[in-house]
Amino acid sequence: MYGLVNKAIQDLITTNYGEEKWNTIKERSQIDIDYFISTEPYDDSVTYKLAIAASEELGVSVDEVLFSFGEWWILKTSLQKYGGLMKAGGSSVKEFLSNLPAFHDRIMMIYPKLTPPEFKIEEEAENSLIVHYFSKREGLVGFMKGLLSGIGKMYETPVEIEHIFGKSTGKEHEAFKVSW
């Protein structure tokens, strides 16, 4: 994944737990990289190693680390660095999610070597919809839940997120019901 992702993990940990904790986590992860360059792609294993080391060091599950990271990605990384793009996504949770399938098309113009997620949105009811998430990567359900929660917070709209099916239940992709 692009350095932007690993850098955001570093920011999240440094802001919430301090520089020293970050150094301990980086050491525990055994990655041999001094600092991340946002626009450079890194092997996915770097990101996974950081998430696992953070979970061990902070005494929380990897899913919890990824959930916090998902919220951080929306509320800090995306809004602060790409506020214009985020605002163009819509003016409500429903609108933003409806536009999500095309979202990474624009990101690919900035980061051409991106391996983006794919989304399909299924209309459900006035106050809910189903987000179908297709990924070439494994283990990012917690991250998705955090992202969806972050999108709710971005619009100051309390949302409920239910992981309705996925690879753990024998399906080919993950599906989340989002209600508000």
Ligand code: HEM
């Ligand atoms: C301006 C805002 C955003 C930027 C710059 C951005 C950029 C990225 C980047 C760089 C990656 C790593 C993939 C790679 O390097 O190959 C990524 C992955 C991902 N992004 Fe975004 N993204 C943004 C917003 C969002 C939003 C709003 C969502 C909402 C659901 C989202 C969902 C994901 C997911 C689930 C992945 C994991 C990829 C996978 O499953 O393979 N992103 N994005």
